[in-house]
Amino acid sequence: MSGRVDLSLGLLQGLSGPSCLIYGVGNDGRQDDGLGWAFIDWVEAHSLCPEAELHRNYQLQLEDAELISHKQRVLFVDASKDARLDSFELTQPAPKMDFSFTSHAISVPSILATCLQCFGRLPEVHLLAIRGYEWELQMGLTPAARKNLLAAASELSGHRLPALAPAC
Amino acid sequence: MGRKLVIDPVTRIEGHGKVVVHLDDQNRVVDAKLHVVEFRGFEKFIQGHPYWEAPMFLQRICGICFVSHHLCGAKVLDDIVGVGLKSGIQVTPTAEKMRRLGHYAQMLQSHQTAYFYLIVPEMMFGMDAPPEQRNILGLIEANPDLVKRAVMLRKWGQEVLKTVFGKKMHGISSVPGGVNKNLDAAERDRFLKGEDGLLGMDRVIEYAIEGLELFYDFHRQHRAQVDRFGVVPALNMSLADAEGNVDYYHGLIRVVDENKKLVTEFDYHDYLEHISEAVEDWSYMKFPFLKGLGREAGSVRVGPLARMNVTRSLSTPLAQEALERFHAYTHGRANNMTLHYNWARAIEILHAAELIRDLLNDPDLQKEDLVLTPAPGAWTGEGVGVVEAPRGTLLHHYRANANGAIESANIIVSTTQNNMVINRTVRSVAEEYLDGQAQITEGMMNALEVGIRAYDPCLSCATHALGQMPLVVSVYDAAGALVDERAR
Numbered sequence: 235m236s237g238r239v240d241l242s243l244g245l246l247q248g249l250s251g252p253s254c255l256i257y258g259v260g261n262d263g264r265q266d267d268g269l270g271w272a273f274i275d276w277v278e279a280h281s282l283c284p285e286a287e288l289h290r291n292y293q294l295q296l297e298d299a300e301l302i303s304h305k306q307r308v309l310f311v312d313a314s315k316d317a318r319l320d321s322f323e324l325t326q327p328a329p330k331m332d333f334s335f336t337s338h339a340i341s342v343p344s345i346l347a348t349c350l351q352c353f354g355r356l357p358e359v360h361l362l363a364i365r366g367y368e369w370e371l372q373m374g375l376t377p378a379a380r381k382n383l384l385a386a387a388s389e390l391s392g393h394r395l396p397a398l399a400p401a402c
Numbered sequence: 403m404g405r406k407l408v409i410d411p412v413t414r415i416e417g418h419g420k421v422v423v424h425l426d427d428q429n430r431v432v433d434a435k436l437h438v439v440e441f442r443g444f445e446k447f448i449q450g451h452p453y454w455e456a457p458m459f460l461q462r463i464c465g466i467c468f469v470s471h472h473l474c475g476a477k478v479l480d481d482i483v484g485v486g487l488k489s490g491i492q493v494t495p496t497a498e499k500m501r502r503l504g505h506y507a508q509m510l511q512s513h514q515t516a517y518f519y520l521i522v523p524e525m526m527f528g529m530d531a532p533p534e535q536r537n538i539l540g541l542i543e544a545n546p547d548l549v550k551r552a553v554m555l556r557k558w559g560q561e562v563l564k565t566v567f568g569k570k571m572h573g574i575s576s577v578p579g580g581v582n583k584n585l586d587a588a589e590r591d592r593f594l595k596g597e598d599g600l601l602g603m604d605r606v607i608e609y610a611i612e613g614l615e616l617f618y619d620f621h622r623q624h625r626a627q628v629d630r631f632g633v634v635p636a637l638n639m640s641l642a643d644a645e646g647n648v649d650y651y652h653g654l655i656r657v658v659d660e661n662k663k664l665v666t667e668f669d670y671h672d673y674l675e676h677i678s679e680a681v682e683d684w685s686y687m688k689f690p691f692l693k694g695l696g697r698e699a700g701s702v703r704v705g706p707l708a709r710m711n712v713t714r715s716l717s718t719p720l721a722q723e724a725l726e727r728f729h730a731y732t733h734g735r736a737n738n739m740t741l742h743y744n745w746a747r748a749i750e751i752l753h754a755a756e757l758i759r760d761l762l763n764d765p766d767l768q769k770e771d772l773v774l775t776p777a778p779g780a781w782t783g784e785g786v787g788v789v790e791a792p793r794g795t796l797l798h799h800y801r802a803n804a805n806g807a808i809e810s811a812n813i814i815v816s817t818t819q820n821n822m823v824i825n826r827t828v829r830s831v832a833e834e835y836l837d838g839q840a841q842i843t844e845g846m847m848n849a850l851e852v853g854i855r856a857y858d859p860c861l862s863c864a865t866h867a868l869g870q871m872p873l874v875v876s877v878y879d880a881a882g883a884l885v886d887e888r889a890r
């Protein structure tokens with residue numbers, strides 16, 4: 235079971251150590267599917283979490299269960315098509331075998347369940363889903379997605395940040 | 403009342419396809435086809451781009467077999483700049499061996515994904531088992547130690563890729579005329595000896611052997627079902643060396659028939675004289691065939707099963723031992739049993755591991771002679787590259803103008819080569835499992851998917867966001883009215 239997370243303290247402040255991982259999922263060649271990577275870009279651009287491992291991948295892989303098994307805290311960031319989402323949502327997913335596996339995709343709860351089952355431990359994991367709108371073969375986020383990214387980034391850092399660079 | 407059964411999308415394959423089975427009034431199979439329902443157009447996208455971008459650009463076709471596209475493109479570029487095999491020139495030993503190292507690592511990790519993650523669960527639980535069980539996640543619950551070993555095996559392969567190409571996915575190593583880096587001694591030792599969280603070479607081979615034994619166990623327990631499932635005739639095609647043994651990086655294209663008699667053998671630079679491609683209005687995937695034999699008789703099978711049918715021997719001892727058992731099973735004839743793709747795939751996982759071990763022990767990988775410089779005026783502006791990708795024979799062909807811009811590109815991927823034989827398999831499985839049945843069960847539908855999955859087809863990659871990937875099954879009557887529908 236997953237639940238919404240209180241952002242009042244700024245989650246990123248707790249993700250600065252070397253045993254932390256921030257993992258962006260997506261494809262920056264497919265418009266708003268690049269939100270996960272754009273979040274990592276933003277963390278790097280603002281020199282936040284300097285000791286954390288920053289990771290970009292097109293999709294989660296089963297091997298990521300092994301990767302997170304070495305970490306204390308993990309933040310997954312992905313684009314979401316969920317129309318119920320106004321801007322972004324931060325949740326704390328629980329391990330669950332939801333049988334979503336293909337060789338190109340697997341859910342975060344399934345990664346957590348695999349981590350627990352195969353590697354015997356589980357880090358503290360959050361999932362940041364940022365609403366995207368367009369998914370065509372094109373570089374650059376839509377303005378609405380960039381706005382959502384900035385909103386999420388501001389919330390997770392615990393304070394207001396300067397605006398992002400203009401869209402490509 | 404006639405019916406039409408649709409499986410859309412087919413799950414646990416790369417990309418998006420659907421199966422349509424037409425049933426008549428007595429529920430007899432009238433027709434069955436795999437439709438590929440997405441269009442990509444990479445051959446068009448690349449036009450106008452500088453020739454040197456092609457191996458970087460076109461590897462984006464796939465998130466699984468990107469190395470094959472990268473290397474295939476690199477071989478084309480060798481030709482284009484005038485230091486390629488078309489001109490009778492081979493890149494330096496270090497460059498060729500670095501390319502092979504990446505190639506074999508991809509073979510290992512790609513086959514590992516298909517075999518351990520997609521196929522072994524079905525082998526262990528059966529194709530009639532509930533979908534939530536015959537899945538890697540079901541296997542994790544049943545045998546976490548096996549999955550842990552599979553994960554560590556794939557991780558090892560990916561780490562080799564990262565070292566050779568700079569990234570686990572879509573990295574760059576090959577440049578026109580060679581490669582941009584060698585393998586230093588520390589990198590070599592890391593893969594041979596392992597480290598905390600990374601297997602050593604001996605353990606990699608041990609896990610590969612375990613994978614092969616999983617197939618032996620499965621086959622022993624389900625021999626009749628495995629051997630009669632989707633038995634379809636086809637010619638077998640692979641790159642092969644002068645002795646008729648598979649060579650995953652270079653060779654002649656060799657085609658053998660069901661008696662392993664040579665049908666044709668040719669230099670892939672001349673492929674347009676030998677291979678044509680047909681189209682159908684119901685699928686975006688073309689149907690290649692050998693011109694000399696026509697579309698029906700000239701369609702070929704490629705990939706692990708075809709390669710094990712073509713090759714006379716394998717160059718590494720443990721894989722050779724496994725191949726002898728494989729060859730003996732069909733008494734020297736070609737193996738047409740679709741589920742034996744998985745046997746062949748398991749042999750190739752072991753072979754790839756042994757080939758990597760041999761390369762890691764080769765001091766050429768630490769040498770510095772990485773790139774050939776073309777002589778003045780060597781530019782040819784055209785090239786063809788072929789490699790044996792995990793799924794089979796992959797071909798790239800580009801033409802560039804005098805300014806170096808690509809004017810045309812032709813790509814024939816292995817799944818396209820297999821298109822006809824996959825459709826034959828779908829038809830065969832439909833007749834075996836669905837013919838005359840009043841009720842269409844989940845197990846029957848999965849049997850069709852099992853037949854397709856044996857080829858590990860790569861229908862492409864797509865954007866990924868949270869959610870998605872349902873399986874919808876719809877049954878229509880002959881008039882097109884919806885009779886039944888369910889989703890999983």
